[in-house]
Amino acid sequence: MNAQALIDTTRRLVADHKGLLAMDESTPTCNRRFAPLGIPQTEEARRLYRELIVTTPGLGDYINGAILYDETIRQHTKDGFSFSDALGAAGVIPGIKVDIGATDLAAHPGEKITEGLDGLRNRLKEYFQMGARFAKWRAVITVGSGIPSSGCIEANAQALARYAALCQEEGLVPIVEPEVLMDGEHTLQRCAEVTEEVLRIVFKQLHAQRVLLEGMILKPNMVLPGLGCTTPTTLAAVADATVSCLRRTVPAAVQGVTFLSGGQSAELASARLNAMNLAFKSRLPWALAFSFARAVQQPALEIWRGEEANVVAAQQALLHRLRCNHAACRGEYDAAQESPAV
Numbered sequence: 001m002n003a004q005a006l007i008d009t010t011r012r013l014v015a016d017h018k019g020l021l022a023m024d025e026s027t028p029t030c031n032r033r034f035a036p037l038g039i040p041q042t043e044e045a046r047r048l049y050r051e052l053i054v055t056t057p058g059l060g061d062y063i064n065g066a067i068l069y070d071e072t073i074r075q076h077t078k079d080g081f082s083f084s085d086a087l088g089a090a091g092v093i094p095g096i097k098v099d100i101g102a103t104d105l106a107a108h109p110g111e112k113i114t115e116g117l118d119g120l121r122n123r124l125k126e127y128f129q130m131g132a133r134f135a136k137w138r139a140v141i142t143v144g145s146g147i148p149s150s151g152c153i154e155a156n157a158q159a160l161a162r163y164a165a166l167c168q169e170e171g172l173v174p175i176v177e178p179e180v181l182m183d184g185e186h187t188l189q190r191c192a193e194v195t196e197e198v199l200r201i202v203f204k205q206l207h208a209q210r211v212l213l214e215g216m217i218l219k220p221n222m223v224l225p226g227l228g229c230t231t232p233t234t235l236a237a238v239a240d241a242t243v244s245c246l247r248r249t250v251p252a253a254v255q256g257v258t259f260l261s262g263g264q265s266a267e268l269a270s271a272r273l274n275a276m277n278l279a280f281k282s283r284l285p286w287a288l289a290f291s292f293a294r295a296v297q298q299p300a301l302e303i304w305r306g307e308e309a310n311v312v313a314a315q316q317a318l319l320h321r322l323r324c325n326h327a328a329c330r331g332e333y334d335a336a337q338e339s340p341a342v
């Protein structure tokens, strides 16, 4: 393991108040986003959409890295550049999703375990050759009656830690993503309790597997009430709960925390990230940034709809969201910036 190279890459991924772009939807997930918009669910449509993203002029002004999917890292622009090279030319570090998805955890009804450790070392070697310098693995934790169980949290945390150690061995910075889902009727307080417990166990396992904390990034959920919770919340309540949870669990050696959006609206995700940085930025040991997929891409996807004529407008919408989130990383986002994107 080249610790200094990992630390340097990690620093570059969270530098200058920029974030990461998650464009690593698996084929089924990407198809699910295309279907309601009438976009063909084909490899070529997915390639065209990802080309739209990686060729957006100015991408590198707002993000330091972009996470690709296995199909995408093997695809090329119409001019013949691999998507990794196209990102590199824009000053954006290519990354790769390496888990192969969540499946039912045996003996734990309603709970999931993420798979993908078998053969991972060789896959990481190949992705490194293809230009990837960081990776992502997502674990999902469901909140409900009697869950999450300790068996589910422990199993997912151990898989995350084993993945992270393998990444570092192969020279890739691991993004460690334990996602406490928004599905359910739970309160913000319950999400805070579960998220704190999950992060505590994740860092215990990262320590046990000898993961270099300075050479990884944490990608957590924000602390939010469940989608079915009827008690209203405020930006300040989300910012307070999320930052206190992170302060209690994330060692200062970690350089960056990049949130997932998890199904929040694009505007709320920006406003909540902004509220955290506005109130706490000068007093935190790690950068607080974004690694959103839906909250960055959805407006652009809805404009594109698979039509060549809409590419430029969709790229402008994408850039607009990235600009808003870049401002949120500095605590300088203002809802007044939400003008029509085109």
Ligand code: 13P
Pocket (backbone or CB within 6 Å): 022, 138, 177, 260, 261, 262, 263, 291, 292, 293, 294, 295
């Ligand atoms: P969302 O921002 O849409 O939650 O996606 C982030 C991600 O990478 C999920 O793994």
